[in-house]
Amino acid sequence: MTTRIPIVENILSANDRMAERNRLLLDQASVYSINIMASPGAGKTSLILKTLESLRGRLKLGVVEGDLATSIDAEKAAAAGLPAVQINTGGECHLDATMLADALPALPLSDIDLVLVENVGNLICPANFQIGTHLNVLIASIPEGDDKPYKYPGMYRGVQVLIINKIDLLPYVPFHMDYFQRGVEILNPGVVMFAVSSKTGEGMDAWTDWLVAQVESNR
Amino acid sequence: MTTRIPIVENILSANDRMAERNRLLLDQASVYSINIMASPGAGKTSLILKTLESLRGRLKLGVVEGDLATSIDAEKAAAAGLPAVQINTGGECHLDATMLADALPALPLSDIDLVLVENVGNLICPANFQIGTHLNVLIASIPEGDDKPYKYPGMYRGVQVLIINKIDLLPYVPFHMDYFQRGVEILNPGVVMFAVSSKTGEGMDAWTDWLVAQVESNR
Numbered sequence: 001m002t003t004r005i006p007i008v009e010n011i012l013s014a015n016d017r018m019a020e021r022n023r024l025l026l027d028q029a030s031v032y033s034i035n036i037m038a039s040p041g042a043g044k045t046s047l048i049l050k051t052l053e054s055l056r057g058r059l060k061l062g063v064v065e066g067d068l069a070t071s072i073d074a075e076k077a078a079a080a081g082l083p084a085v086q087i088n089t090g091g092e093c094h095l096d097a098t099m100l101a102d103a104l105p106a107l108p109l110s111d112i113d114l115v116l117v118e119n120v121g122n123l124i125c126p127a128n129f130q131i132g133t134h135l136n137v138l139i140a141s142i143p144e145g146d147d148k149p150y151k152y153p154g155m156y157r158g159v160q161v162l163i164i165n166k167i168d169l170l171p172y173v174p175f176h177m178d179y180f181q182r183g184v185e186i187l188n189p190g191v192v193m194f195a196v197s198s199k200t201g202e203g204m205d206a207w208t209d210w211l212v213a214q215v216e217s218n219r
Numbered sequence: 220m221t222t223r224i225p226i227v228e229n230i231l232s233a234n235d236r237m238a239e240r241n242r243l244l245l246d247q248a249s250v251y252s253i254n255i256m257a258s259p260g261a262g263k264t265s266l267i268l269k270t271l272e273s274l275r276g277r278l279k280l281g282v283v284e285g286d287l288a289t290s291i292d293a294e295k296a297a298a299a300g301l302p303a304v305q306i307n308t309g310g311e312c313h314l315d316a317t318m319l320a321d322a323l324p325a326l327p328l329s330d331i332d333l334v335l336v337e338n339v340g341n342l343i344c345p346a347n348f349q350i351g352t353h354l355n356v357l358i359a360s361i362p363e364g365d366d367k368p369y370k371y372p373g374m375y376r377g378v379q380v381l382i383i384n385k386i387d388l389l390p391y392v393p394f395h396m397d398y399f400q401r402g403v404e405i406l407n408p409g410v411v412m413f414a415v416s417s418k419t420g421e422g423m424d425a426w427t428d429w430l431v432a433q434v435e436s437n438r
Contacts, residue, residue: 040258040342040371041363068343070369091373093312093343123259124287124312124341143362143388144260150289151340152259154310169362172391
């Protein structure tokens with residue numbers, strides 16, 4: 001067992017070095033970037049599509065979609081007329097920095113202000129792999145339940161932004177916002193939070209305006 | 220790279236050997252067992268609690284709860300008066316057969332007909348690790364969306380039972396049952412399916428009656 005620890009450290013630091021290279025590449029091209037994580041079905045793709053719609057005309061956008069298989073998500077982004085790259089992880093439960101390094105050259109970075117990276121749907125593994133983006137964003141969703149911060153602390157601890165999606169379902173499911181937010185506060189005090197419904201559009205302006213301000217302040 | 224494949228095979232076959240030992244132990248004690256998998260928030264714990272409630276008096280039950288951290292779920296089962304063991308994986312994204320082997324002796328197997336194992340909330344990693352139970356059960360949920368079979372094929376392929384939960388939310392979310400079931404059929408033709416709401420109780424009898432029949436036919 002003693003040999004396993006250094007091997008894990010070595011893999012992680014190789015990933016971290018590659019993440020730094022991604023960040024350098026993005027910064028040199030003046031591209032801001034966010035890594036969007038969530039459990040399966042929290043609404044990553046729909047929220048990204050609504051975000052792209054709202055940012056159109058304000059920022060030049062690019063998309064990187066991560067999935068185990070299929071290119072359903074990248075096709076949706078491409079159908080919206082945006083440069084999109086699909087990463088198929090071939091079963092891996094998360095994106096890593098090397099996968100993003102392979103994907104970035106396929107985007108016209110000199111003509112992009114903001115890249116949205118959609119990670120694999122998973123509340124565990126992606127939290128262990130920095131990929132080099134400027135922000136880590138977690139999308140939680142109301143029907144997942146209010147105990148998720150307590151059960152997936154690594155993910156809730158590792159993000160700078162938390163978007164609570166599907167608030168239109170609050171009347172139909174048991175979800176105590178106080179209990180949820182207490183868990184978040186313990187793990188990640190001061191995390192930037194937005195409550196939205198990508199279905200009704202509620203709360204989306206606050207999120208996208210904030211994101212535009214981040215991109216502009218990074219220039 | 221060539222050295223990685225034999226190592227992975229070796230880990231998996233060690234897990235499979237341990238899974239066989241778990242099965243033997245369960246069979247010797249005449250205990251039937253199911254491994255319940257789902258993404259975070261699909262309703263594993265509530266469905267298990269409703270199932271336990273419905274089976275009370277018909278079967279003697281035990282519960283094994285798998286989580287990254289906390290013992291919230293085992294406490295819920297214990298509060299229902301049932302023998303329950305919590306496995307904290309310490310960050311691992313799935314249960315494996317050794318974890319179950321460590322947990323089983325903590326249950327009074329000679330006084331149990333059916334053990335329900337709740338795996339870690341994850342649609343990817345648990346599919347790669349047999350733990351030795353008689354059935355693998357996947358809980359999908361309506362608000363996750365109808366594209367999940369296409370995006371998480373490994374999980375949908377590897378189960379004998381698929382429970383579609385939260386059907387009470389069908390009026391409030393976009394979910395095309397035809398599209399969903401077409402994906403399931405491609406990956407796993409003939410999988411046993413139940414559509415339920417653990418909130419309203421709809422469909423629960425069909426699931427629990429079927430489960431009792433499985434336990435009885437295994438005696």
